[in-house]
Amino acid sequence: MANHAVLDNISHKDIKIITQSGSAYGDNVSLSTAFISEFMQLQSWYPLFFRHNTEQNNFEPVVLLGVKPGQNLFLQHDSWQTGYIPLSMQRQPFLIGFQQQLHNGVPQQIPVVCIDLDHPRVSLTQGEAVFLPHGGNSPLLEHISSVLQHIQQGHQANQAFCAMLSELHLLQSLTLELSYQGAVHKLGGLYNIDRQQLSQLTAAQLQQLHQHGYLEAIYLLLASQANISKMLSMMQA
Template identity: 45%
Template structure:
């Protein structure tokens, strides 16, 4: 269950956020949504794939953390063992809400918080507000993240539409043999067809480049090298058993 509340410095003046990274805090997930705006940072640590929503049929880019449900191979000693944490994971337990402006009637994005999150505390963690009500540097960082997510959602949809327009997405099966000899498969995800990218016309490349989508494509392709690290992390779990 979630209990979303509009963040404010009166009701939440003593609010603190526990920033440990572990299963208890909800970090034990196989993947999360990611956005082209962060692909350059994401691709260094995680493979970027695409997932098709079974209900809407829409595709979304995701950063992969493990090979099975509820597996995050980057969690270690209450920390996230990577140089970058994707926005959707790092902003937790904050999220974007909308509030109607009384003068203009327009809906504007505002910060909400899930008060039922295990990260929420009045006793330990990172303060959200200063003693006299001002925003902490942490909250300012969260605000920037949420703005990036808000802007990134439409940009991501446009990116996916271009991939579909040029038929660049394809389903794939990743065959994995671990050090203990076990054979594993990763199925149900999509990737960018590199050969089709290389065969694009100059006109198509220019079309993709003008909105920054061509760079995003290359970041996705570059992220495939992170699969080796993910497999090695999986092998390490076998050693530690």
Template identity: 70%
Template sequence: MAQHAVLDNISHKDIRIISQRGADFGDNVSLTTAFISEFMQLQSWYPLFFRHKSDNNSYEPVALLGLKPGQNLFLQPQGWQAGYVPLSMQRQPFLIGFQQQVENGVPQQVPVVCIDLDHPRVSQTQGEPVFLPDGGSSPLLQQATAVLQQIQHGHQQNQAFCQTLAELELLQSTTLELSYHGAVHKLTGLHSVATDKLNKLTAEQLQLLQHQGYLQALYLMQASTGNIAKLLSKMENQPG
């Protein structure tokens, strides 16, 4: 069970983070959140889709890492075999939290760096230190903080992106029929860009998408589906 705490250089001065990639360190997931700012890197390696979040009836972009729950086909004995690791995986075991602080007499929710103390990457003896001996941030923590800042901004971008697509009815439920190990398997629960509706948008609607940077994002998502063949190839090399 996760144990989230606001990171500080006194309580957590001896914490170290294991940077090795593997199933034992929380990397064995089949889907992970993707952010618009990283679509260019992601589409070279992973199929990109959307998933529906029933808790608030919204959507978010995701990168497909495996074809079964709890499966990451990019994990090999020598580590994560791709040229880019999604931000949502890079940030572990750190996450963004919020603390109430008073600024100019006005209470505000301020983002702070938190850590999941129960995450398998967290150690007292292995890995890279989070803090320097003098209490300063280590290079690892500096990098993690930069990733979290990208993610915080990315969540806002994703929300606006998906809301616009939903308003234009550009999201459609998708079932992938995939052939591997001598049988056809169906992968459900994903959503994709409704190409037919995209092609019927008015010039004004296309201009809106172009101005917001969403049109390029949509084309990158469409191009990324070519990576499904790579997943199938990896799947065929897995035990049946």
């Protein structure tokens, strides 16, 4: 059960964060949100797809880490076997919250750094300090603040990206069938770019995608799916 709190250097002055990787620290997930600003880094290591967010009734890009719940094939011996960790995994146990503050007499929702106090990475005895002894931000918190800023901007970019893909009917449901060791594993609930629909777009529609940087993102996502063979090798190992 999550226990979210707005981070401050008085209530949480002694908190430390365990930064090592491992299933005990929440890294054992099969899907995680991806942001189009990191597609270039992600596509070198992981397959990228989309999923439908039923709560918000929209689509979002995801990085595929395993083929069954609680499986991260890229995490071996408590270490990521890749050169890049998705932002949505780097942020743990921190998240973005919002507080209402007055700005020139007008109430506004201001983003603030929050922390899940019940997350297994949170400790009082081991790990890296969140705050310096005099109350300033530690290098760890500076890094996390940057990650959260990229995530906040990334959510907005993802929404615009997926909205245009939906408008152009470029998303299609997909069931992955992965064969290894004589068995076939099916993974549903994913969406992919409809290549046939993409090939039928008009020049004006392609130009629209290109102007927003979405055409590059589409081809990076499609190229990333060659990493499925890498996942199969990890499953066999």
